[in-house]
Amino acid sequence: MTGKKFRKEVKDWLRENFTDEMRDGAEGSDERKEWFRRLSTKGWGAPHWPKEYGGGGLDFQEHTTLLQEFQAVGATTPNDNSGQGMNMIGPTLLEFGTEDQKKRHLPKIASGEVVWCQGYSEPGSGSDLASLSTKAVLEGDNYVINGQKIWTSGANIADWIYLLVRTDPDVPKHDGISMILVDMHQPGITVKPIQLISGTSPFCETFFDDAIGAREDLVGELNHGWTIGKRLLQYERSGISGLGASGAPRRPSGPQKYYLAELAKNYIGETDNGRIADPVFRDEIIQHRQNQHSFQLTLARIREENASGKTLGDATSIFKAVGADQDKTGTTLQVRLMGSQGTGWEGDGFTEVELATTRMWLGSRASSIAGGTNEVQLNIIAKRVLGLPD
Numbered sequence: 001m002t003g004k005k006f007r008k009e010v011k012d013w014l015r016e017n018f019t020d021e022m023r024d025g026a027e028g029s030d031e032r033k034e035w036f037r038r039l040s041t042k043g044w045g046a047p048h049w050p051k052e053y054g055g056g057g058l059d060f061q062e063h064t065t066l067l068q069e070f071q072a073v074g075a076t077t078p079n080d081n082s083g084q085g086m087n088m089i090g091p092t093l094l095e096f097g098t099e100d101q102k103k104r105h106l107p108k109i110a111s112g113e114v115v116w117c118q119g120y121s122e123p124g125s126g127s128d129l130a131s132l133s134t135k136a137v138l139e140g141d142n143y144v145i146n147g148q149k150i151w152t153s154g155a156n157i158a159d160w161i162y163l164l165v166r167t168d169p170d171v172p173k174h175d176g177i178s179m180i181l182v183d184m185h186q187p188g189i190t191v192k193p194i195q196l197i198s199g200t201s202p203f204c205e206t207f208f209d210d211a212i213g214a215r216e217d218l219v220g221e222l223n224h225g226w227t228i229g230k231r232l233l234q235y236e237r238s239g240i241s242g243l244g245a246s247g248a249p250r251r252p253s254g255p256q257k258y259y260l261a262e263l264a265k266n267y268i269g270e271t272d273n274g275r276i277a278d279p280v281f282r283d284e285i286i287q288h289r290q291n292q293h294s295f296q297l298t299l300a301r302i303r304e305e306n307a308s309g310k311t312l313g314d315a316t317s318i319f320k321a322v323g324a325d326q327d328k329t330g331t332t333l334q335v336r337l338m339g340s341q342g343t344g345w346e347g348d349g350f351t352e353v354e355l356a357t358t359r360m361w362l363g364s365r366a367s368s369i370a371g372g373t374n375e376v377q378l379n380i381i382a383k384r385v386l387g388l389p390d
């Protein structure tokens with residue numbers, strides 16, 4: 001199909017299937033669910049995956065067109081839909097999984113039926129992930145798993161977990177790790193949400209007491225999980241930075257859609273012919289906007305140059321680190337512009353957007369920790385991208 005014809009097909013389909021309610025509906029609302037159902041029925045739940053694994057079979061150009069059209073009407077992109085399944089374990093299985101694993105797991109990710117979570121970090125192993133000690137021992141046809149993971153985002157709602165486990169304790173640490181896919185619905189797994197000061201529990205402690213993982217759910221070869229685990233992190237970092245395996249630009253949501261200039265007008269009001277009166281503050285905002293713009297242009301250039309559509313390797317760390325810093329700077333400027341209205345926690349004195357902004361600002365502190373800290377990204381850039389000595 002020509003590019004023009006495909007764009008028209010997407011536009012027409014969106015006109016018939018995507019409503020304002022679906023755009024504005026809350027996460028988990030009936031409208032959102034109906035949107036995901038329609039996407040998946042159309043085969044666009046995972047538009048760029050091969051058809052035999054539940055995907056839409058689109059090539060890179062078609063996929064980019066589709067995402068552009070989704071963005072234009074504010075539709076949640078297919079990439080946003082199934083989180084870690086779609087963006088992290090899905091592409092990893094496409095690259096390293098057996099035919100049986102792809103056939104069993106990928107269609108359920110594409111349709112949004114199954115929710116995945118990540119079992120990497122442990123209480124004693126975060127940045128030094130390779131020191132992990134959760135153990136898996138082969139007994140008959142199953143691996144028996146014992147140990148603990150932490151900061152497991154969404155473990156309380158996940159159906160499956162992809163785990164990094166130690167399968168050989170007697171070799172150098174990177175050489176004794178495997179990746180295994182494990183069903184969360186079993187008695188050997190206990191999930192305890194971590195209560196945060198905000199009252200929400202985005203992540204959990206996850207305990208494994210003789211939990212079972214099927215032998216056929218080992219991803220790649222036994223003890224070769226480190227390479228696969230690192231590749232998955234590249235998919236994760238690519239997604240966080242907006243680089244996206246698919247070329248999807250990051251969609252602003254919630255209060256982020258309020259631009260700094262608009263906020264300045266509404267909150268500080270001291271404008272000099274439409275300019276913020278304080279020159280130092282003005283300069284900070286302009287610098288941030290310029291950096292943001294350059295970052296977006298660089299992302300676009302990288303996507304365009306990368307016609308294969310394959311996620312970058314170690315260079316994803318550059319985008320992850322820069323993107324995290326920009327997130328933090330942007331939300332801080334937003335809160336500063338709102339003054340005391342940007343630091344409200346509850347009460348009638350604050351609008352919904354103001355309360356959400358405070359939470360977004362606090363949440364943005366995690367950008368330079370989740371998916372590997374910025375210090376770890378800088379180490380990767382130094383060693384693996386620039387080739388500096390260890």
Ligand SMILES: Cc1cc2nc3c(=O)[nH]c(=O)nc-3n(C[C@H](O)[C@H](O)[C@H](O)COP(=O)(O)OP(=O)(O)OC[C@H]3O[C@@H](n4cnc5c(N)ncnc54)[C@H](O)[C@@H]3O)c2cc1C
Pocket residue numbers: 117118119120121122125126127128149150151152153154203366369370371372373374375376379
């Ligand atoms: C919002 C959020 C969601 C998360 N979701 C998940 C999840 O779903 N699954 C999962 O497995 N994990 C998850 N994590 C955990 C995350 O991967 C770890 O927090 C992260 O890798 C850092 O590990 P740590 O917390 O143990 O910190 P540590 O490794 O203890 O680091 C502490 C500090 O020391 C610095 N540091 C450590 N080593 C070095 C070094 N070699 N050089 C320079 N500085 C260093 C770090 O940069 C950091 O500032 C999540 C974290 C957050 C914040």
